[in-house]
Amino acid sequence: xxDRPFDAVRVYALLAWTWIRAAAQYPVSLALLTLGTAVxxxxxxxxxxxxxxxxxxxxxFTAPEVLFLYGTSSLSFAVSDLLVGTTELLGRHIREGSLDxxxxxxxxxxxxxxxxxxxxxxxxxxxxxxxxxGYALPRLDTAWTAGRVVLVPVLVLAGVAIFGGIWVLAGxxxxxxxxxxxxxxSLTYGGAxxxxxxxxxxxxxxxxxxxxxVPLAFVNWMPALYVLDRPDPLGLPGAARFAxxxxxxLTCGAAALAWRAGLRRYRSTGS
Amino acid sequence: xxxxVDVVKTFTxxxxxxxxxxxxTEAAAxxxxxxxxxxxxxxxxxxxxxxxxxxTIKMLTGILTPTSGTVRVCGLxxxxxxxxxxxRTGVVFGQRTTLxxxxxxxxxxxxxxxxxxxxxxxxxxxxxxxxxxxxLGPFLDTPVRQLSLGQRMRGxxxxxxxxxxxxxxxxxxxxxLDVVSKATxxxxxxxxxxxxxxxxxxxxxxxxxxxxxxxxxxxxxxxxLAYDGGLERLRAEAGGDRVLVVELARPGPPVRVxxxxxxxxxxxxxxxxxxxSANAAQxxxxxxxxxxxxxxxxxxxxxxEVVARLYRGEREYRPGAPAQRPAAxx
Numbered sequence: 001x002x003d004r005p006f007d008a009v010r011v012y013a014l015l016a017w018t019w020i021r022a023a024a025q026y027p028v029s030l031a032l033l034t035l036g037t038a039v040x041x042x043x044x045x046x047x048x049x050x051x052x053x054x055x056x057x058x059x060x061f062t063a064p065e066v067l068f069l070y071g072t073s074s075l076s077f078a079v080s081d082l083l084v085g086t087t088e089l090l091g092r093h094i095r096e097g098s099l100d101x102x103x104x105x106x107x108x109x110x111x112x113x114x115x116x117x118x119x120x121x122x123x124x125x126x127x128x129x130x131x132x133x134g135y136a137l138p139r140l141d142t143a144w145t146a147g148r149v150v151l152v153p154v155l156v157l158a159g160v161a162i163f164g165g166i167w168v169l170a171g172x173x174x175x176x177x178x179x180x181x182x183x184x185x186s187l188t189y190g191g192a193x194x195x196x197x198x199x200x201x202x203x204x205x206x207x208x209x210x211x212x213x214v215p216l217a218f219v220n221w222m223p224a225l226y227v228l229d230r231p232d233p234l235g236l237p238g239a240a241r242f243a244x245x246x247x248x249x250l251t252c253g254a255a256a257l258a259w260r261a262g263l264r265r266y267r268s269t270g271s
Numbered sequence: 272x273x274x275x276v277d278v279v280k281t282f283t284x285x286x287x288x289x290x291x292x293x294x295x296t297e298a299a300a301x302x303x304x305x306x307x308x309x310x311x312x313x314x315x316x317x318x319x320x321x322x323x324x325x326x327t328i329k330m331l332t333g334i335l336t337p338t339s340g341t342v343r344v345c346g347l348x349x350x351x352x353x354x355x356x357x358x359r360t361g362v363v364f365g366q367r368t369t370l371x372x373x374x375x376x377x378x379x380x381x382x383x384x385x386x387x388x389x390x391x392x393x394x395x396x397x398x399x400x401x402x403x404x405x406x407l408g409p410f411l412d413t414p415v416r417q418l419s420l421g422q423r424m425r426g427x428x429x430x431x432x433x434x435x436x437x438x439x440x441x442x443x444x445x446x447x448l449d450v451v452s453k454a455t456x457x458x459x460x461x462x463x464x465x466x467x468x469x470x471x472x473x474x475x476x477x478x479x480x481x482x483x484x485x486x487x488x489x490x491x492x493x494x495x496l497a498y499d500g501g502l503e504r505l506r507a508e509a510g511g512d513r514v515l516v517v518e519l520a521r522p523g524p525p526v527r528v529x530x531x532x533x534x535x536x537x538x539x540x541x542x543x544x545x546x547x548s549a550n551a552a553q554x555x556x557x558x559x560x561x562x563x564x565x566x567x568x569x570x571x572x573x574x575x576e577v578v579a580r581l582y583r584g585e586r587e588y589r590p591g592a593p594a595q596r597p598a599a600x601x
């Protein structure tokens with residue numbers, strides 16, 4: 001871990017900038033990949049719009065409400081993916097032994113892996129989520145109290161932290177299951193998919209399991225109910241609607257502990 | 272500088288035993304190694320593949336946590352103070368680069384400066400010095416991926432030394448290098464140790480590295496320290512025989528000298544094997560008494576042979592051969 005949080009940010013920015021410059025050596029490939037990412041993620045957003053062209057309501061939610069859910073969760077996911085998404089490459093670094101080279105530098109290997117291959121292309125993932133949210137927010141039929149307005153960025157930021165924590169947890173798990181990149185993907189990308197649709201679309205048991213087992217639901221479902229002024233079908237206490245920052249702190253704490261434990265039991269490869 | 276006491280590193284190995292069942296077994300990579308390295312020493316770490324060299328180095332640099340025992344490097348516990356230690360040590364892996372693949376070498380080195388927080392003025396001076404010593408000039412602006420292995424290795428060395436570490440740890444620094452690159456790297460390491468007093472620990476399979484550079488050798492075999500001492504004592508204790516090559520005036524049958532066996536006869540030249548106990552001067556005198564000798568050369572056993580004997584003795588690959596173990600420093 002870096003000495004101070006500020007230092008971690010400084011080193012992160014420094015390494016990210018280095019990778020951006022390295023990628024800029026191949027401008028054509030950079031432009032194509034950025035375009036590709038934007039197109040693929042926009043298709044995702046388009047699919048939601050098409051879906052609502054045929055069904056004005058899904059599980060009792062209006063189109064702007066679903067787009068709000070989609071926008072906030074995909075923005076959270078995109079930002080966390082942008083910041084720490086490459087931690088899932090940990091398994092490869094372990095297998096190839098390149099983690100050893102990271103461990104002899106005076107910088108957290110987490111930062112080194114997170115910034116690996118950092119490229120403006122990753123920003124492409126933010127564009128569609130931002131567009132959807134920009135479309136949905138003014139169309140929401142909700143009374144915008146100060147609390148609701150503040151809760152939107154809080155919800156996104158807490159979501160970023162929760163997803164980020166899950167990325168890191170998923171990475172830490174790879175210290176144990178060296179070839180686990182496939183297994184952890186279902187946890188991260190699968191989870192992101194789930195929170196992009198109203199949870200009542202899925203079976204009640206699943207919803208309950210997701211709420212309690214994987215704290216993903218807090219990413220935007222619980223606080224979104226408050227923003228959208230909806231009752232909670234699960235009947236959780238009202239405070240649960242504001243629990244996402246707490247869950248974010250817990251997830252990140254668990255991720256930090258798991259990461260440290262993983263590093264401690266890291267066994268390296270024969271050289 | 273380095274203190275290692277009774278260090279053990281075991282790995283848990285899971286093996287299939289049937290369709291689903293896995294059996295966990297403990298495999299020891301390092302079993303109770305102790306040694307100290309003082310400031311300014313130049314130590315070579317030798318050992319067959321899988322002997323525990325790399326594991327030892329990784330515990331010294333904080334990459335791996337020892338299962339038991341204590342490690343102190345620069346007064347720090349590497350596993351707990353890895354980052355602090357990284358600022359005071361330089362590490363080079365011969366097998367993989369720590370440079371950024373797509374960046375020109377100069378940018379990689381500038382980044383290293385920022386990561387290690389080296390003052391700009393100190394960095395400039397040091398970079399100029401390293402550029403001159405390692406002859407980096409011609410490829411400073413070339414992306415690392417386009418460098419030859421020898422150039423990349425020199426770049427890695429520069430990157431590991433920009434922050435003026437007290438200790439330099441090298442894992443097989445000359446692997447795969449051509450003769451010229453090897454000579455440059457060796458010459459550089461020699462000067463670094465002599466002029467700057469940097470403590471250097473290197474692992475190698477190239478015994479030339481050891482002969483040229485390391486007054487002290489440690490041999491790790493099957494997780495244990497099989498030898499720790501000077502090269503000369505290693506030669507003496509591992510019992511490599513010296514060979515006396517004599518060229519006689521005319522071809523003849525193998526000469527007869529007490530205590531000496533003739534290995535090979537090629538025309539007028541004969542190869543005489545001298546045991547450690549034999550006095551070369553007496554043998555030469557005895558030869559000159561009975562034969563007309565044109566030329567004479569005494570060959571010390573090559574370090575390769577000494578080490579091969581040591582490994583063999585330890586491992587008993589040849590059941591008939593006497594197991595000549597040097598005094599183990601365990």
